[in-house]
Amino acid sequence: MTLDPQIADLIEALDSGFPPVHTMTGAQARAAIRSRFVANPAPEPVAAVADHQVPVDNGRIDVRVYRPDAEGPLPMLVYAHGGGFVFCDLDSHDGLCRNLANLIPAVVVSVAYRLAPEHRWPTAPEDFYAATCWTVEHAADLGADPARVAVGGDSAGGNLAAVTTLMARDRGGPGLAAQLLLYPVISADFDTESYRLFGRGFYNPRPALQWYWDQYVPAVSDRQNPYASPLHGDHGGLPPAVVVLAGHDPLRDEGIAYADALEAADVPVTRCSFEGGIHGFMTMPTLDIAHRARQQASRALADVLGR
Template sequence: MAELNPKMKYFLENLVPAYPDGYTPTLEDIRSRASVSFGEVELVHKVEDRTIQGPESLLPIRIYTPEGDGPFPVLVYFHGGGFVYGDLESHDAVCRAIVNASQQIVVAVDYRLAPENPFPAAVHDCYAAAKWVFENAEELNGDPGKFSVAGDSAGGNLATVVCLLAKEKGGFSISKQVLLYPVTDSFNPEKYDSYRENGSGYFLTLENIGLFSKLYVQNEEYAFHPHAAPMNAEDLSGLPPALIITAEYDPLRDEGELYAEKLKDAGVPVTVRREEGQIHGFFNFFSMMDSKGDIEEVYETIGSFLNEKEVSKS
């Protein structure tokens, strides 16, 4: 394995809250940790907050538009946070960086969170938001013919599940999916080496994952539902080309890479990029430390993938 990235090592040693030995962080602890303020963010030509009608409530969205005449390709972004925390602010820096790397419109979605709104509330919100953005793309100066989805961690799960739903229900077409260290399986620590190797000491712990899973999927009947764990989908054929980025020191590394293999086996073009020396959440953490430039190449990879006219299998 590569050496742990020095800035991620600094982050873990100095910026992650320390709890007493034997203390299990509560959801309130985790949510308060997630409200850490970020450093300076990149400038984007236009940023607009709006609300749209969701399945059961109004959904806040944030629309980032690059400079230029358009119409621009459109990317809908679903934030991470274990399905239990995160919002438009927590991933503002990441969305801005993607806009500038891709020169695409990015629409971030503030979906409902568990445990107050367990599965499938977030799935329903994200599908409804993606459909709304697709149907209103021209009003946003976007091109519905170049329409993609993306997300990190829990948001990566939601992005690929939205692709499954778009395939199942029809009505709108997704060109590409970008999954950043995604959740793709049910909580199976015995199944993946990366859970054993990275389940403690690297920010995202086995205890956190177990808590998030329990709070999100509260009905055991849904535990292996493909809309909760897309790894269990029987047919992944016909899904949009995917870019999947994993992190070497992440418990979720192996399930993200195995999902990539399942997509490939189903005939879906997939590009996989494992970031050596990185931990789960590194996109946010570099932004938090005003070090986004350290992963400029990763953002350039995202921008290049989104703007490729044709995606080949790899």
């Protein structure tokens, strides 16, 4: 297994520059990550971008809707950004969402779920589920097909997408056509082989990944709940999944385990494996491997949604 050459050239700087979030409060970590963000002065064009608000329990959350220049009604992807359940936002994932909208092509609805530790589990998955319900209800207004709605996300967002498929099945809807899971957070197990191999020196260190869980689900007993760790759930009757796996990722093994569990429950799974990738690589647009992964995952999702 070989690290992608472009990543290999950057990994020392990436790893040494990763903020020591496990020594911070949630607000401090959020500020540290936000300070590193540089907006693209020339974002990838899409046909339209519109912001909306969605009612949730005890408040409202923002969503951003991207429509590509394509004839509809289009499929739709409801997307949850990564960031350890603690940071990142609509702006941090603007570039990825624009690109996915054009590549699939689909209407992409990016969801600003409420963040930990101020809003601990299960606020984030309930927010994302509510946004998914809103999206399906308003699909026609958004130029999309309510029968072809997928949920997706990267890292922590992949967790929320996976959990939302469980919620939708358990609660009798909405009907979902697919799930797109990009190196998802699936289980609070820090003793896997991939954690041992890649928990240091590969950009997202084990102390940070454990700290995210401490902020999000501080009660260890709650981490066995399938709505927190979807690996522990019943996986029957879930929608087809496209799962992106990064070879040099502490979360690699839980992603593999989830793909295996879905397949064991007769859920169709498309695995997109990038052995040279690290956790978070698809949001690094300077990397060629990031664009290959976006293209492959988008094609796989389009195939599922076109069935």
